[in-house]
Amino acid sequence: MVVQSLVETTSAAIQEHDAQDAAPSPRRRRKDARPSELTAAALDLFVEKGFAATRLDDVAARAGVSKGTLYLYFDSKEALFKAVIEEGIVPALAAAEQQLAGYQGTSAGLLQALLNGWWQQIGNTHLGGVVKLIISESRNFPDAAQYYHDHVIVRGRSLLRAALNRGIATGEFREMNVESCIDVAIAPLLMLVIWRYSLCFCGNDIDPAEFLRTHVDLLVNGLQRKETNQ
Amino acid sequence: MVVQSLVETTSAAIQEHDAQDAAPSPRRRRKDARPSELTAAALDLFVEKGFAATRLDDVAARAGVSKGTLYLYFDSKEALFKAVIEEGIVPALAAAEQQLAGYQGTSAGLLQALLNGWWQQIGNTHLGGVVKLIISESRNFPDAAQYYHDHVIVRGRSLLRAALNRGIATGEFREMNVESCIDVAIAPLLMLVIWRYSLCFCGNDIDPAEFLRTHVDLLVNGLQRKETNQ
DNA sequence: AAATTTACTGACCAGTCAGTCAGTAAATTT
DNA sequence: AAATTTACTGACTGACTGGTCAGTAAATTT
The missing domain is CATH 1.10.357.10 (Tetracycline Repressor, domain 2)
Structure with a gap:
C-alpha cells in the first residue's frame, strides 16, 4: 500500500494548477502532492460516472498526469477506489x-x-x-x-x-x-x-x-x- | 425503437419460469413474454452492479435467452436501461x-x-x-x-x-x-x-x-x- | 410434406480500457 | 559536467464486451 498521510500533503503543495493547459507544460515533479490530487480527481469522476464507467486515463488527465504516473501511486483501479x-x-x-x-x-x-x-x-x-x-x-x-x-x-x-x-x-x-x-x-x-x-x-x-x-x-x-x- | 406496451404484456404471459434450468431446455418461443423477462433481469443486475458493470450476456442468461435474443427486443444497452x-x-x-x-x-x-x-x-x-x-x-x-x-x-x-x-x-x-x-x-x-x-x-x-x-x-x-x- | 415464416442462437468482430514497461527528462550526486 | 537516481510518459497489449449476422429449428402455411 503506497498511500499514507494523504490528507496532510494536500494543502501543503498546491502551487501551479495548470492541469488542462494546452501548452505542453514542463514536466512537473511533485511526488508528495500526487496521491491526493489523484484521489480528488478520482472522487469527482467516480461520483459523477460511477466506478466502472470512469476511465483511469480521465482520472490521470484531470490530475494533470499520465496514466502511467497513476500506477506509480496506486496498484490498481480498485486500490484507487479504496484510497x-x-x-x-x-x-x-x-x-x-x-x-x-x-x-x-x-x-x-x-x-x-x-x-x-x-x-x-x-x-x-x-x-x-x-x-x-x-x-x-x-x-x-x-x-x-x-x-x-x-x-x-x-x-x-x-x-x-x-x-x-x-x-x-x-x-x-x-x-x-x-x-x-x-x-x-x-x-x-x-x-x-x-x-x-x-x-x-x-x-x-x-x-x-x-x-x-x-x-x-x-x-x-x-x-x-x-x-x-x- | 422496438419497445412498446411492455407493461401490458407483462402479466399476460407468465407461464413457465425455468430460466436457469440446467437441462438444455428445448428452445422456447415466447415472443410476448421476453421483454418483461429481460427488463426484470436487467433491473436486478443494474441495481446490484450498476449500469456500466452489468454485462448483457448476464442479463440475457438470467432471462434464459441468448444475447442475440436480447437485441431482437432492444436496440441497445441504453434502450434496455430506459425500458x-x-x-x-x-x-x-x-x-x-x-x-x-x-x-x-x-x-x-x-x-x-x-x-x-x-x-x-x-x-x-x-x-x-x-x-x-x-x-x-x-x-x-x-x-x-x-x-x-x-x-x-x-x-x-x-x-x-x-x-x-x-x-x-x-x-x-x-x-x-x-x-x-x-x-x-x-x-x-x-x-x-x-x-x-x-x-x-x-x-x-x-x-x-x-x-x-x-x-x-x-x-x-x-x-x-x-x-x-x- | 414441402415451403415459408418466425423466434432464437452463438460465433464472431471491432472498439475500449486496465495494466505494463522501455524510454525520457528533471533533479541530485559525484 | 559526467554519472546516477527519480519522477514521469505514452505507446503497447491482452482481455473483455457491446453489437452483428449467418445459420438453425420450431411453428405455420401451402
Missing part, C-alpha cells in the same frame, strides 16, 4: 469526534448542533460525494462499504443515540424507540447529500439551509413532550 | 394516483396513509430498485432522470403538498414551509429504499415497519399544533 473512500472517511471521523465534547444546553440544541455540524463539515463539502459513492458501489465493494459502515455510520449513530438518550433522561424528550429515531433523524441528511449529487441536476433546487431548518424543527417538535399525546 | 426505468415508473404512477381519491379523516391519518401506501406499493416491492438505479445513474442518463423526476417525484410531491395544505387549512397542523416539509417527509422513505439496496448488506438491519412507524409518529407530532410552541 478515495479512506481519504474521505478520515476527515469525517475527525469532524465527528470533536462534536459532542462537553456540550452544555438543551438536548434539542445538542441535536440541532450535531445535525448542522454534520452538514457543515461533511455533507456540504466535497466529502459528501463519498456518501453517494458508497451507496452506489456498496454491492460491488462490500468490504469498503462495511468499512464505511463500521467506522462512519456506527459512530455517527452513537453520537445521535447519546443526544437522544440525554434528552429522554432529562425528560425533555418523550419515550421513543431510540434506534429508529436515530435512523429517522439521519435519513434526511443523507438524502440531502445524495440529492445534491444526483437528481439535483434535474432542475429541482432544494434549499439545503431551509431543508435542514425544517427537518430539525419537525424532529425536535416531534420528540418533545406535550400534553396532547398520541 | 427498465419506464416499466418501473408506470406502476408507480398508477399506485400513486389512486391514493388520494376522496379520503376522509384527519390530515394526520391521510399523511400516514400516503406514506404507508407508498412503502407498501412501491418502496417495499421490486420497484424500489428503480429508485436506487435512478439515483446512481442520474448523471449518466440525465434525460431518464429528468423523466423520472417530472413524472414520479413531482407528482408524489403534489400528493403530499395536498395533504399538508389540507392539515394547515383545518388548523390541525401549524404553519410551516410546506415545500420543505414535503421533502423532509419523503426523504426517510427514499432513504429506506436506498438502504435496502446498498448498505443493508453490511449487516445493519433496519426494521422497515418500525422505521416507518417512528417516522410518521415524529412527523405528525412535529406538525401538529401544541401549546408550548417554539
